[in-house]
Amino acid sequence: MAGKVITVAQQKGGAGKTTIAANLAVGLTRAGASVALLDTDPQGSLGRWFMARRDDGIEDMEFSTASAWGVGYECDKLKKANDFVILDTPPKVDADLRPALRISDLVIVPVATSQVDVWAVESVLDLVERENRDALVVLNRFKAGTRVGQDVAAAIAALDVTLAETTLGNRVVYAETLGLGRGVQERGRGAAQDEVDRLVAEIRRKLG
Ligand SMILES: Nc1ncnc2c1ncn2[C@@H]1O[C@H](COP(=O)(O)OP(=O)(O)OP(=O)(O)O)[C@@H](O)[C@H]1O
Numbered sequence: 055m056a057g058k059v060i061t062v063a064q065q066k067g068g069a070g071k072t073t074i075a076a077n078l079a080v081g082l083t084r085a086g087a088s089v090a091l092l093d094t095d096p097q098g099s100l101g102r103w104f105m106a107r108r109d110d111g112i113e114d115m116e117f118s119t120a121s122a123w124g125v126g127y128e129c130d131k132l133k134k135a136n137d138f139v140i141l142d143t144p145p146k147v148d149a150d151l152r153p154a155l156r157i158s159d160l161v162i163v164p165v166a167t168s169q170v171d172v173w174a175v176e177s178v179l180d181l182v183e184r185e186n187r188d189a190l191v192v193l194n195r196f197k198a199g200t201r202v203g204q205d206v207a208a209a210i211a212a213l214d215v216t217l218a219e220t221t222l223g224n225r226v227v228y229a230e231t232l233g234l235g236r237g238v239q240e241r242g243r244g245a246a247q248d249e250v251d252r253l254v255a256e257i258r259r260k261l262g
């Protein structure tokens with residue numbers, strides 16, 4: 055098996071990298087795929103999420119950590135045994151991010167609804183382009199029907215990058231479930247569950 059590698063990257067802290075990594079992992083697992091998580095962020099938030107999950111007896115995915123430079127070796131091992139490897143990265147864009155980008159089939163770039171996030175997006179997109187990879191920008195904490203939402207969507211549309219059709223709303227259930235080691239899909243049905251379903255389907259289509 056040679057699994058697909060999805061890296062979540064964005065320089066801006068708090069844009070939703072870990073939230074998206076965790077929810078993609080749960081969404082893909084529920085869709086029947088095998089998933090491994092690889093955390094390269096020394097903050098270790100995805101690892102905390104995974105451990106909270108494990109403490110509750112849920113053992114439905116693999117988890118590993120790697121340094122910025124050890125990521126290729128670790129990822130190769132995980133790829134052999136899983137349909138998807140999801141990489142979470144620290145909130146910075148520098149040479150350390152290159153090894154992760156190099157091994158990615160797709161780079162998800164979350165942009166929370168603020169101009170500051172838009173400013174931060176260009177450096178990661180530059181690096182993705184230099185590594186000849188595909189990026190998919192996902193608007194997170196999106197506030198449909200607001201001025202700031204429109205402005206951010208327009209600013210991203212003006213960049214030469216693929217914007218995901220699916221946006222993720224600003225919903226408490228994302229924060230609540232993240233702290234409990236769960237994905238929103240594990241909290242019944244509603245708007246958050248629908249949008250994660252759609253994002254998972256969109257990513258699977260993109261990865262063929
Ligand atoms: N769509 C959303 N709706 C509501 N809260 C959200 C949403 N996305 C993220 N959050 C919350 O925002 C905070 C930051 O999210 P998260 O930790 O995923 O960002 P990050 O990009 O991984 O941050 P860091 O750069 O520090 O690693 C968390 O408390 C998370 O629960």
Ligand SMILES: [Mg+2]
Pocket residue numbers: 071072073095099142143
């Ligand atoms: Mg994070």
